[in-house]
Amino acid sequence: LPDIPATETAAVPESAQKKTERAFAEIRGLLDRSLSTFKSQNFKTAAEQAFDAYLAYEAMESGLIAKDKSLGLRLESAFGRFRAEMKRGAPPSLVESIHESIKKDLAEAQDVLTEKIGFAGLFVQSFSIIVREGFEAILVVAALIAFLVKSRNQDKLKSIYGGVLAGIAASFLTAYILHELLNVSVSSQELLEGWIMLVAVAVLFWVSYWLVSKIEAQKWQSYITGKMQQAVSSGSVFTLGAVSFLSVYREGFETVLFYKALYTYAGENVSGIIPGFLVGSLCLAVVYYLITKAGLRIPVRWFFTITSVFLYFMAFTFMGKGLHELQMGQVLSMTPALFLPQVSWLGIYPTWETFAGQGLLVAAYVFALVYTFGIKPEIESKTLKAETRNLQKDISMVHDLVEHISHHAKRCEIFLKDTGDQDLKELSGHLKEIDQKVHELSDHVRYVENQLLDEYDRLGRSIAEKESA
Template sequence: MHGRLWRTGLVVVLLLVWIIPGHAHAADSNWRKVVDKIDNTLQQALETYDKGDVAEAKTQVNNAYYGPYESGQMEKAVKYNISSKRNAIIEEEFRLIRKSMTAGAPKAEVKRQMSKLVDMLQEDAATLSKSDSSPFGIFFSSLVIILREGIEAILVIAAIIAYLIKSGNEDKVKIIYQSTLVALGASVLTAIGLKYLFNISGASQENLEGITMLLAVAVLFSMSFWLIGKADAKRWKNYIEGKIQTSITTGNTLTLWLAAFLAVYREGAETVLFYQALVSGQEKVGVSMIGLGILVGALALIVIFMIIRYGSLRIPLKPFFIGTSILMYYLAFVFAGEAITELQAGYMVSATTISGFPIISFFGIYPTVESLIAQGLLLLATVIGLVWYAATSRKGVGKPEGKHMLG
């Protein structure tokens, strides 16, 4: 199984290398030209706004974001070569311009906001140009992308596999590997479809990613509490005895399969799109360095997976379950904030900005009421769940979780 996984992973890496170079477009290699396009579109929006057509002006601001900034690959380049926080700030500036137009702000105020945004983008363009300038810089950017995206997925997969082994269900590990391989293939096909086959708008892409992340939140959150419920030795003994009497079926492992699939699928599709951004306009040497970064990163992820996969088996049962539960909850919390920001970018969810509120990308915290409410609800559900768990534990309830996730 490990040999097939290794070979399949290598095939996917080679497929990514093949897909990306064939569709590079040199027009986007100069980030300053991308910023100039954004500036021109914003100036058109300002003129439209001055004429009194607020709706059309806001549409043109959206065009500047979804066109040159997003489709021109600058959004992804900023996110990975500078920081996710910087990208969130840029997105917020676009929102503030639209908000000012809606409020009927004076033309001078809207113009000032646009100038501020363009100045920030020019700074980012200069930074991106420097990061693109050397073969090592290109290699490093490529390596960081696959490591950053892959590690999150690996943490989820390795934790699930370790649980199956600890629970005496090693024969079900193959289901998780199958889910991972299906997700890898689906990621590549989805990215290709979004980029080249389907005429899907930038807003629709944002909404699709947001919905996928919300599904991941639900699955990871449920798994987090399920694992906490098994940390107690007596509860675990009851669970294992139940499994001796009733074997686990493939159908009952659906939740675990889905968790692995969503973890890989969500990261995989985005990874392909990020590489498309990185390769834009690169010469042959640059493309080779990107390919090398992908290969080295893929091999590093395999090593990381093996370390986590086998190292976790040596951790005592209770610390392992509690630690894994915390990890799952952390990812659910981060995804909740990021999912709402994606849906806000796609206009599926409104965005009410909190002025002066910090952006903490490590925890997926962004300065909008809606994203904070989503994470607040998750925290509230956690508090209620923990109180309920503590209450049932004191009463000596053996199986407070009701139906098992696996049977």
């Protein structure tokens, strides 16, 4: 989002302004000290001092992100890269350029945080927080609901609604525990968010693949004939509920903290915050309505495809963002990859660790597609052909046995034809009747065999048509 201009400015109370100035002076001092230590070739200590500077900055990070997220994220990534380049002993010119970039952004951040805005500015910032943080969650929840309605599983919708409500409740509870009871640092909050995102990656990827498997031709044929409504098992429903919970919870507790920071920096004039929140929530409701209604109009197979790709995209971005949060909390190493750009909304960061994580996810998705649409149908086709051959052999054995019985019945009938014994004549009549029945059975076996071959041929053509559609 673009920077939000201040519409009504006024001086912040002297004590608050001086407190902010002292905090930024401390950050700049720690940065300068770390650069000086780096130039003396003490790379490890320099990196530790750079992390101390980040810890000093993070005390104001929530407030900055609430007012200007792009600047906050830019500073966060710059601190991480500054530390990583120091640790690896990068050329001094590169480290100095990052140092100057951080100090420039810090000056801008100080102006943002010491500026008090009026109703219009607070309205826009409040609106942007709820829309920005809630948009992804609304997309995921709306897609899942449209999927259940589309697959005639409306009775399972309560799992999605339950996940959403649980996510909202857990967001408020987590924010209260972390900020009010435990007074956990922003760094620890980032670690929590990072782990939540990595858990969400696994769940989103699984659901994405599960939807892809329903697109495969034979499963698609099952859907067309009205059987797929039984395909959503209790385990699948629980997973869909977990996706909705994680999508809301991942953004939720952070959103609560952003609004708390916005109230703090707004001071006494908070009149624009609630209207901005309500209008933003209304916009999200409109987005939800449009997605669910549009989803019901899209052909089922295309809807499954779009939903699957969207959930995978969310998993891809969560992978990058989750690993990045762990890097900022020093749980995961940060090795710069200078050839990579930084695209925060895609979760792409210029580090080898995030690149490897997202690369692994891409490889897993490609393999899932190849397996679902290439390897699996080939295996099933070979299995079907083998079963058909075995069935044909069984039918041929029955046919041969029938012919054998018929042959012996005819011989017995000829042998007993001219006998004068009444019992033997009666036996001859029974054998003649057996011969007739055996021939009828033989004809029926041939008919079943032909029908079976025709049915497999028809099924093969149907699958081929669905795959080419």
